[in-house]
Amino acid sequence: MTKAKKVTIKNLSKIYPGQNGKQVIAVNHVSLDINPGELVTLLGPSGCGKTTILRMVAGFEIPTHGDIYIGEDRVNSLTPDKRDTAMVFQSYALFPHLNIYDNIAYGLKIKKFSKEEIKNKVNAILELVGLTGMENRAPNQLSGGQQQRVALARALVMEPGVLLFDEPLSNLDAKLRVYMRNEIHKIQRKVGITSIYVTHDQSEAMSLSDRVIIMHAGNIEQIGTPHEIYMKPASEFVADFIGIANIVPATVVESKQGAITVKIFGKDFSTDYDKELAVGQNCKAVLRPEAVQIGVTGEVEAKVTSSIFMGESQDYVVDVGGTKLQVKEYNPGSKQVFAAGETAFLTLDKRALHVLQSAKA
Ligand SMILES: Nc1ncnc2c1ncn2[C@@H]1O[C@H](COP(=O)(O)OP(=O)(O)O)[C@@H](O)[C@H]1O
Ligand SMILES: [Mg+2]
Structure with a gap:
């Protein structure tokens, strides 16, 4: 149902004005090609620039240098709603006063889909993420894992070309994280949607990714399959960070x-x-x-x-x-x-x- 898009990041940098006039180079000349339908993870320690890259792709942050293409379109100057991306956040960011159905339907209503279309789309997505029967519940009547499924459903229902995840499982306990990452993997494979997944958890990255992008202080240290980054680390940093x-x-x-x-x-x-x-x-x-x-x-x-x-x-x-x-x-x-x-x-x-x-x- 989705038309998976490629993402091209060219020479992308983000410099924040820091305290005392000192600049923070959050992202430093990063280039990256992501294939249609591929799931890549941005993996690295806290503060290495993962979220900043994701937010620039989504349009919440303006690049200092460089270009971002989604499909064939250069999106640098497009607002987030024009970019064909959807984001899943760590905090779920559900509307507490809306039930599950309305949470998922929200974006479709704004885009003026008919009632009938909305119903069909929401029901299909509820089934995909395994929440059929929960549509009348409020978010606070769901477990953390279920709330994250709603957040995923709400992103998927818009049928974006690119799905962005920012540490979506960080609020869950260890066993549920493992379960949910497998669920996300299955759903991503089934839908075939291009995905960029930010995490600092190496086992999450290893288990989910077609390719892992290892970041360190705003730079890419290595791009490779899970097997390559583990068996053939490009640097001491990568060797030490993975396993x-x-x-x-x-x-x-x-x-x-x-x-x-x-x-x-x-x-x-x-x-x-x-x-x-x-x-x-x-x-x-x-x-x-x-x-x-x-x-x-x-x-x-x-x-x-x-x-x-x-x-x-x-x-x-x-x-x-x-x-x-x-x-x-x-x-x-x-x-x-x-x-x-x-x-x-x-x-x-x-x-x-x-x-x-x-x-x-
Ligand atoms: N709005 C901002 N203003 C100033 N500095 C920021 C801002 N957002 C992020 N940073 C800094 O940029 C760097 C990268 O941050 P971030 O992309 O959030 O890292 P990560 O997601 O890998 O933990 C950090 O040093 C962070 O403190
Ligand atoms: Mg982050």
């Missing part, structure tokens, strides 16, 4: 097209690599805790400094020649468990070893 990363010193031993060998802890390790680095160059490597195995034999000797049973895993901190590493062994019931103070041996999974391109040790 847990051991970042260890390494030296390039050999580098040719498609592969690299680095020395880590005095041993050579080879892995796939798409860049060439100078032999002898110091660099850094990312090793995920679950990609290090611990056992009575292995490639690198380590001293266990901490060993914690977490149920699904045994979480270790080990020391290798003064470098601390986090190690996660899943399914510890089936494995030998080491105690703090014991000596163990590590085996590194080469597929999960990633050399950072930019970082110089």
